[in-house]
Amino acid sequence: MKENIFINKAQMTPDQQRLLKILEEESEKLSALRQHMALNLKKIKNYLPVGNGIDTMYGKLEEAIWYKYGSSKTPEDQLMELLDFRILDLQDLDPQKKKAEITAAIIMVKQLAINFAKLYALGAHHTNHKGQSEALKYYRAEIIDFKEAEKKIAELDAEIKKNRTSKDSTYIPNDELSESEAIAAREGYDKKYKVLEKEYQEFGKSDPGAYLAICLKQIKESKEVFDKNGNIVETPFVKENLRFLKDLFRLGRATLIRGELGTGKTELAKHFIRQYLQPGNEEVLEVHGLRTLEKEDVTTRQGIRQAPKELPEKQTEIVTEAWKNYEQTVLKEQLEKIESPEEKKAFIEDEKKIFRQLYLEKFKTGVETFEELSPIYRAMKEGRPVLIDEMNAIPHYLQPVLKSIVDKNTGESITTPGGGKFTVKQGFWVVATWDLKPKDGSLHAEKELIDPGFLSRFALMYYDYLPMNLPAKEPDDIEERRKFRQGNELFRMLVIRMLNEKLGAYMPEKALDDLERLAQCARIIQDVFKGEEKVSQRLYRNTYGVEVDPRQILEENVLSLRYLIPIVENWKKDGFCRPLDDYIFLHYVSRSKSRPEEMHLLYYILQIIGDFFKGEWLGAHNTKIMDDLLRYNIIRKMYGVDKLNGHEKPIPDESVELTKKYFTRKEIAERLFGNLPEKTRFRKDIFSASQNEEQKMLARKQKKVAE
Numbered sequence: 013m014k015e016n017i018f019i020n021k022a023q024m025t026p027d028q029q030r031l032l033k034i035l036e037e038e039s040e041k042l043s044a045l046r047q048h049m050a051l052n053l054k055k056i057k058n059y060l061p062v063g064n065g066i067d068t069m070y071g072k073l074e075e076a077i078w079y080k081y082g083s084s085k086t087p088e089d090q091l092m093e094l095l096d097f098r099i100l101d102l103q104d105l106d107p108q109k110k111k112a113e114i115t116a117a118i119i120m121v122k123q124l125a126i127n128f129a130k131l132y133a134l135g136a137h138h139t140n141h142k143g144q145s146e147a148l149k150y151y152r153a154e155i156i157d158f159k160e161a162e163k164k165i166a167e168l169d170a171e172i173k174k175n176r177t178s179k180d181s182t183y184i185p186n187d188e189l190s191e192s193e194a195i196a197a198r199e200g201y202d203k204k205y206k207v208l209e210k211e212y213q214e215f216g217k218s219d220p221g222a223y224l225a226i227c228l229k230q231i232k233e234s235k236e237v238f239d240k241n242g243n244i245v246e247t248p249f250v251k252e253n254l255r256f257l258k259d260l261f262r263l264g265r266a267t268l269i270r271g272e273l274g275t276g277k278t279e280l281a282k283h284f285i286r287q288y289l290q291p292g293n294e295e296v297l298e299v300h301g302l303r304t305l306e307k308e309d310v311t312t313r314q315g316i317r318q319a320p321k322e323l324p325e326k327q328t329e330i331v332t333e334a335w336k337n338y339e340q341t342v343l344k345e346q347l348e349k350i351e352s353p354e355e356k357k358a359f360i361e362d363e364k365k366i367f368r369q370l371y372l373e374k375f376k377t378g379v380e381t382f383e384e385l386s387p388i389y390r391a392m393k394e395g396r397p398v399l400i401d402e403m404n405a406i407p408h409y410l411q412p413v414l415k416s417i418v419d420k421n422t423g424e425s426i427t428t429p430g431g432g433k434f435t436v437k438q439g440f441w442v443v444a445t446w447d448l449k450p451k452d453g454s455l456h457a458e459k460e461l462i463d464p465g466f467l468s469r470f471a472l473m474y475y476d477y478l479p480m481n482l483p484a485k486e487p488d489d490i491e492e493r494r495k496f497r498q499g500n501e502l503f504r505m506l507v508i509r510m511l512n513e514k515l516g517a518y519m520p521e522k523a524l525d526d527l528e529r530l531a532q533c534a535r536i537i538q539d540v541f542k543g544e545e546k547v548s549q550r551l552y553r554n555t556y557g558v559e560v561d562p563r564q565i566l567e568e569n570v571l572s573l574r575y576l577i578p579i580v581e582n583w584k585k586d587g588f589c590r591p592l593d594d595y596i597f598l599h600y601v602s603r604s605k606s607r608p609e610e611m612h613l614l615y616y617i618l619q620i621i622g623d624f625f626k627g628e629w630l631g632a633h634n635t636k637i638m639d640d641l642l643r644y645n646i647i648r649k650m651y652g653v654d655k656l657n658g659h660e661k662p663i664p665d666e667s668v669e670l671t672k673k674y675f676t677r678k679e680i681a682e683r684l685f686g687n688l689p690e691k692t693r694f695r696k697d698i699f700s701a702s703q704n705e706e707q708k709m710l711a712r713k714q715k716k717v718a719e
């Protein structure tokens with residue numbers, strides 16, 4: 013019965029196959045339009061009076077287009093009428109802000125109207141009427157297929173998780189489960205896992221909806237973590253390193269994360285602490301390595317603070333109590349050293365006097381001293397992880413102090429320098445980062461600086477830059493190509509930062525290519541910085557045309573995430589209205605002005621290998637290039653002053669503006685994970701339309717081809 017509603021591609025008539033091809037194309041356009049419109053509608057909602065349903069608005073707009081020839085009002089007019097309410101609402105707003113809001117709303121309305129017109133051209137506009145267009149019907153069938161696949165993937169996923177939890181529970185000693193039974197149970201779970209995993213993978217490879225669901229799940233998870241904390245995307249490489257950290261934490265091993273400049277060491281450690289060790293608590297206990305650090309910064313220091321004002325009777329009570337304590341501890345010890353009873357008595361009287369005086373003073377000034385714990389001591393006391401960031405910069409003489417701290421086990425008792433006492437609580441853990449080539453360049457030789465005895469306390473972990481393939485032809489084989497694309501994690505991270513909540517993006521046509529080339533160049537520059545042997549020495553010619561080993565020239569400005577993120581974020585913030593090249597120059601290349609040779613090298617790599625800085629930009633071989641690079645005023649080219657509010661605003665580049673398009677989540681997924689498997693099974697009812705409509709579609713298509 014169920015099979016009846018499907019038809020295989022092989023069974024279709026040639027006419028049906030032709031129609032199918034058109035439907036696939038139109039439906040893809042349709043989904044881009046719909047996703048884009050849904051986003052704009054949501055934004056416009058902010059400009060509408062409360063309670064004015066978005067449906068009304070959508071309906072009005074649709075109506076206006078539908079009755080385009082009969083109505084005197086354009087869709088924009090219709091929308092503006094609705095917006096008028098809101099504008100009334102805005103009466104109290106400062107006039108400039110009001111104007112800016114209205115302008116923003118109008119731009120969005122125009123965008124929406126254009127998209128509606130496109131929808132009209134596709135014959136897929138009339139959502140509420142019976143006469144649905146073919147493309148719309150196909151599009152809906154696609155969604156149903158996708159939702160079904162997504163559901164199955166989620167089910168399989170849940171089962172895999174359940175299996176894992178059951179397996180984990182066999183590790184806990186249990187009256188009903190003997191050791192040998194536990195082992196047998198685990199084997200059973202492993203077997204089941206293999207079966208489930210295989211089913212999951214195979215379903216993913218056989219069904220386009222399932223493959224898409226798997227990709228989107230990963231994109232979404234990465235994006236969510238990033239949206240929540242704002243600073244890290246969990247790519248597979250990041251996840252693998254998080255797992256490694258988790259193992260070291262479980263073993264109670266203090267951990268040292270070593271790596272090059274800007275690989276993401278600090279964020280990895282912080283993210284791990286926030287996300288896995290203290291969920292819900294954003295504060296990370298942290299000591300930052302500085303060469304001026306003192307012993308007090310890693311242990312405790314005396315502080316003064318305002319003491320609470322006490323009532324007189326309470327004051328007496330406090331003094332009596334404190335005296336009693338003192339008598340039983342310090343005083344008792346001291347009295348033991350005194351022989352004669354008279355001397356003892358006199359000593360006590362004296363002490364009492366001083367004691368009272370001190371307290372009186374304290375009550376009068378309201379100031380008391382206290383011992384302030386460093387983050388490391390707090391971590392021991394509270395049973396929490398602590399990060400020692402850039403430990404390479406911590407002065408040599410503090411290493412013995414840190415060494416003794418790293419050695420502390422749960423339950424060990426600690427006496428602070430000020431005499432305080434506590435025991436190390438469960439959960440205390442030290443994680444540190446180490447820059448292999450620190451910014452100031454003065455602490456290069458790791459071996460020389462660090463005491464081997466100290467280093468041996470730590471489990472070492474090397475954290476590299478995110479994986480990224482160097483420029484190469486993509487493999488033809490579909491499986492190989494998927495692997496290749498999934499290996500481009502740096503590219504993936506940059507793309508994920510561009511996505512909207514529907515996991516799509518409205519960008520220039522070439523945006524994804526641009527980002528991929530940027531990521532490739534970044535990896536080349538990173539390899540040069542690391543001093544990789546594989547970097548070709550013939551990569552670079554200096555301004556005299558001489559081949560020079562780039563590793564000799566690149567000193568500081570490695571193209572790490574620290575630069576990549578501002579480049580892409582600002583590009584996005586300016587609405588992609590200018591070429592990416594401008595942002596690369598502004599936020600990266602120009603930063604090397606104080607080292608012109610380095611600046612030329614970076615420009616060279618980006619131009620010759622990355623294909624950036626073409627057209628009006630000067631060639632890297634040009635004799636005038638160095639002068640040009642040093643003098644170039646990129647800001648002036650990119651930004652002007654907004655007459656409306658006096659703020660700086662980007663000057664749109666027209667050639668870029670004309671090429672913008674909406675990337676659907678499917679397009680994004682294919683670009684990041686490789687092509688979806690081909691669809692072979694279709695719902696029959698996509699062909700149920702009358703001959704008449706089919707002909708209309710074919711005619712429309714032919715007309716377009718003719719144009």
Ligand SMILES: Nc1ncnc2c1ncn2[C@@H]1O[C@H](COP(=O)(O)OP(=O)(O)OP(=O)(O)O)[C@@H](O)[C@H]1O
Pocket residue numbers: 242243244245246247250271272273274275276277278279280402445447505573574577
């Ligand atoms: N996986 C990631 N996804 C997204 N952004 C990341 C990721 N890892 C790091 N970043 C970003 O890269 C930048 C640099 O990271 P971080 O400061 O952790 O590097 P670092 O290795 O500690 O650098 P340094 O060597 O200078 O101390 C930060 O802005 C961070 O948010």
Ligand SMILES: [Mg+2]
Pocket residue numbers: 277278279401402445
């Ligand atoms: Mg760091």
